[in-house]
Amino acid sequence: MNKIDLLRRRKSLSYGAIAKETGLTPTYICLLAKGKRTNPSLEVMQKISLALDEKVEKVFQVNQ
Secondary structure (H helix, E strand, C coil), rough: CHHHHHHHHHHCCCCHHHHHHHCCCHHHHHHCCCCCCCCHHHHHHHHHHHHCCCCCCHHHHCCC
């Protein structure tokens, strides 16, 4: 479970904008946001969180 879409919409960011900043593909970010891809690496979580200007713990539910 993550809050990528919620935070992305609040900040008026597209998947493309996040992808450009992180070096990931927009498709991968979308799949993560929709829960169709799970278990991203710590590095991926950090990149996305940085692009959203949030802490990893706020974007991703960790230590489940």
